[in-house]
Amino acid sequence: xxxxxxxxxxxxxxxxxxNSDLLLAIQSGMSETSxxxxxxxxxxxxxxxxxxxxxxxxxxxxxxxxxxxxxxYTGEVxxxxxxxxxVRYCIVGHSERRHYHGESDALVASKVQCVxxxxxxxxxxxxxxxxxxxAGQTEAVVKRQLAAxxxxxxxxxSEIVVAYEPVWAIGTGLTASPEQAQDVHALLRQQLQxxxxxAERIAILYGGSMNAENASSLLAQPDVDGGLIGGAxxxxxxxxxxxxxxxx
Ligand code: PGA
Numbered sequence: 424x425x426x427x428x429x430x431x432x433x434x435x436x437x438x439x440x441x442n443s444d445l446l447l448a449i450q451s452g453m454s455e456t457s458x459x460x461x462x463x464x465x466x467x468x469x470x471x472x473x474x475x476x477x478x479x480x481x482x483x484x485x486x487x488x489x490x491x492x493x494x495x496y497t498g499e500v501x502x503x504x505x506x507x508x509x510v511r512y513c514i515v516g517h518s519e520r521r522h523y524h525g526e527s528d529a530l531v532a533s534k535v536q537c538v539x540x541x542x543x544x545x546x547x548x549x550x551x552x553x554x555x556x557x558a559g560q561t562e563a564v565v566k567r568q569l570a571a572x573x574x575x576x577x578x579x580x581s582e583i584v585v586a587y588e589p590v591w592a593i594g595t596g597l598t599a600s601p602e603q604a605q606d607v608h609a610l611l612r613q614q615l616q617x618x619x620x621x622a623e624r625i626a627i628l629y630g631g632s633m634n635a636e637n638a639s640s641l642l643a644q645p646d647v648d649g650g651l652i653g654g655a656x657x658x659x660x661x662x663x664x665x666x667x668x669x670x671x
Pocket of ligand 1: 588
């Protein structure tokens with residue numbers, strides 16, 4: 424069985440001192456855990472991650488990337504620039520990017536291409552809004568979002584990580600029930616299997632108010648291979664408890 428993957432999405436939180444305190448506390452508890460783990464941090468802190476985490480079992484990553492290689496794109500950061508900081512992961516298509524920055528399925532798919540060609544693992548987020556769930560569109564929405572990425576990335580698809588993040592569960596304290604999460608994860612798994620013979624190795628993470636209390640029941644589902652953790656990743660104790668649940 425592949426080991427589970429727990430990824431912290433720090434979003435726009437942190438500071439030099441707060442980051443180093445948090446990492447020190449996480450690292451000092453990590454020997455008790457055996458899952459894979461990473462933190463995705465704001466871009467200005469990637470150099471700090473490279474210094475503090477080099478050689479550690481905790482990997483690091485970014486939260487977004489440009490769809491361009493280089494050039495006149497003020498404010499953008501390319502995948503090859505991320506690679507200069509030895510990032511292992513890059514979140515792509517988070518619902519906050521789709522919502523606040525108007526990122527389309529096509530843009531997300533081309534960002535995934537850039538990340539893969541830089542040798543970085545994209546964590547591709549998909550998920551339905553509350554209205555879409557209420558209208559019975561969950562399956563259609565997540566399949567459409569994933570299909571765009573599969574279409575653009577062909578056989579490389581086995582190199583991605585997928586995160587199912589129902590938009591209504593992000594930062595709200597509402598969590599998908601383990602059954603709701605499993606149902607969608609099973610659909611995504613089928614879709615990946617139809618696209619790649621290597622689909623079994625693709626980790627499908629759950630994200631959306633996963634915390635120290637609900638992590639074990641979510642992680643016990645057969646198709647939940649880990650978690651993408653927002654709020655709870657800012658507390659070393661909570662993050663370590665989730666990592667411990669993923670290590671059983
Ligand atoms: P949350 O965020 O755990 O705070 O709900 C998850 C995410 O947005 O990745």
